[in-house]
Amino acid sequence: MAETGSDTTKRKPSRIQQKNRKRVLEAALEVFSQHGYRGSTLDQIADTAGLSKPNILYYFSGKEEIHVTLLNRLMETWLDPLAHLDPSGDPMEELLAYTRRKLEMSRTYPRESRLFANEILQGAPRIAPHLESGLKPLVDEKCDLIQQWVDAGRIAAVNPRHLIMSIWSTTQHYADFEAQVRVLEPETDASWRAAGAHLETMFRKLLQP
Amino acid sequence: MAETGSDTTKRKPSRIQQKNRKRVLEAALEVFSQHGYRGSTLDQIADTAGLSKPNILYYFSGKEEIHVTLLNRLMETWLDPLAHLDPSGDPMEELLAYTRRKLEMSRTYPRESRLFANEILQGAPRIAPHLESGLKPLVDEKCDLIQQWVDAGRIAAVNPRHLIMSIWSTTQHYADFEAQVRVLEPETDASWRAAGAHLETMFRKLLQP
DNA sequence: TCGTGAGTTTACCAAATGGTAAAAAAGCAA
DNA sequence: TTGCTTTTTTACCATTTGGTAAACTCACGA
Structure with missing residues (x-):
């Protein structure tokens, strides 16, 4: 054969x-x-x-196999920053570092971000299983961790799931909605710098105990 | 004829x-x-x-005309909440109310949100002119307003443009990435309620002078 | 009731698209 | 070089897609 x-x-x-x-x-x-x-x-x-x-x-073997291959490879890269949230580190610094890493990924890999966004936008038809088996367990685990930090009074009381979603949405926005961002703020470099400063401030205030 | x-x-x-x-x-x-x-x-x-x-x-007359018609109608609805940001109102309450309206729109009109997201994701090929002529002037105007509030010490120092983008990204996330949100938090009603509470807390803390 | 224009359907078409068969070319071990 | 496998090209094909022509139906005012 x-x-x-x-x-x-x-x-x-x-x-x-x-x-x-x-x-x-x-x-x-x-x-x-x-x-x-x-x-x-x-x-x-x-x-x-x-x-x-x-x-x-x-x-x-076909168009679909190419797409699925891309999505599968992407999932690992994509979850990596969250996986590195360290239970033994300082909560505030860990979460801010995670936010920084996420924003950096949006800047470095905007195409990957958009590929993912496209797939989710359309109802995740080809990646739904991976969301259940890969993303969900990891998020659940990290939500537990964040909840522990909250319970210990080391960060302010927040809903861990929605905190994570806030970090995702704000950081990915700069890659996924780049066409819109560019209209509002054409100076690309300055825009990324301001984004970093803004998100740092925002999440620091949110998490300050 | x-x-x-x-x-x-x-x-x-x-x-x-x-x-x-x-x-x-x-x-x-x-x-x-x-x-x-x-x-x-x-x-x-x-x-x-x-x-x-x-x-x-x-x-x-064709597929494109349908699409453009939809996008044009959408722009008005979409900008409406921002247009209603009232210079004479209380800054904190105005911005929180704006966030609430935006989140409410994501819940009520998820399809419109996704239509817009799809267009932007693909580089805004059919709506770019409207972004320049419709969205940009309005955002510029409201950024000036927010900057005045900041200068007057009525809210904390924030980058107005990135504040607005934060509000957009966090609220629209719940419509655009619904497929992903549903995986992480299947109880839809509870999810929307938690989202509202989370965003209220987050932006209140961010803007507190 | 008859005519006229608005609205709808049937039957198409050319181009684009995902995919295949098979021949041709390029490597490569002996 | 020879013979075999791997890779690439050429020539197709069936289906889908945006769009059109023209016949047909329907509402309604004179």
């Missing part, structure tokens, strides 16, 4: 396979993050990747 | 025209807000509206 590059059986990935799969995923990220799943075409991805459409389908 | 229902010349809209144009727009809102512009099809809109595709094209 000729291996088509899928994952039914495992073989050595071959240097050229790794390289081209990477090119496809990079191009797909560019395209999907801008137009959403249904708004993106294999031709666009092929053009962006500098490969032919059938060539792309030699590496991936 | 037979009027096709477009707007090249003005005639009396005829009761049935008004009714059916409304049906189309209602259906288009449902579809566009879920799949984005390119992900939505005229057939979907036609099915949802209970009309045939050519019938829809009797009332609108």
Whole structure:
């Protein structure tokens, strides 16, 4: 049986396979993050990747597999900052550091942020299982941690779930709504700096016991 | 010249025209807000509206006109709460009331919120002019107002632009990322109540002089 | 009731799109 | 070089999609 590059059986990935799969995923990220799943075409991805459409389908079984692959890889990166919330650290500093990391990710990986936003906006049809199995347990765990900090009086009384959602929404806003932000504040560098200062102030005041 | 229902010349809209144009727009809102512009099809809109595709094209010149019409109508509704920020009111109460109105709109009109989010996510290709001509002047004006409140010491020192963006992002999050919110907190009613309380606390603390 | 224009349907079409078959080319071990 | 596998290209295809032409139906005033 000729291996088509899928994952039914495992073989050595071959240097050229790794390289081209990477090119496809990079191009797909560019395209999907801008137009959403249904708004993106294999031709666009092929053009962006500098490969032919059938060539792309030699590496991936179809459009959906490319999209799902991207989302799966993304989830790890995306949850990483929250996973690093340290129970043994200083609560205030941990949460502010988390906010900083999240904002930094929005600046560094805006396409990833938009890819995720697109998927959630459309009801998370292809990533719902991962939300249940990956995101939810982690959030539950960290909510417990934050609640302990609250109970111990080390930070002000807040709803942990909604605190986390506030951090997500405010930080991701700068990536997901970039087109709008740019209209209101065209100086990109200054905008990011002001955003960082603003969020630092806001969450510090919120959490001050 | 037979009027096709477009707007090249003005005639009396005829009761049935008004009714059916409304049906189309209602259906288009449902579809566009879920799949984005390119992900939505005229057939979907036609099915949802209970009309045939050519019938829809009797009332609108094409897919794009429907979308643009929706976005234009939306802009007014969307900016309305901000426009009502009253210079003569109490600063803290005005801003908290604005936040409440915004959250209420996310709950009442989630589809409109998602339609807007979709458009911005994709770089605002069809609404960019309106952002410049409609949103920007209003935001600039209200930023001046907030800055005056800050200068007068009536609220804490904040960056007005980023305050507004914080209010937008946190309130709209509950509509735009509903699929994710539901995973973390399945009890919808409780979620909205907790959101209201959380945002009230957060912005009150932020703005307390 | 008849005519006229508004509204609706049926039958299409050209382009775009996801995907496939198979031949051709490029690597590569012997 | 030879023979085999991996990779890439060329030529397609079926379906979907936005849109149109023209026939048809319906409401309603004269």
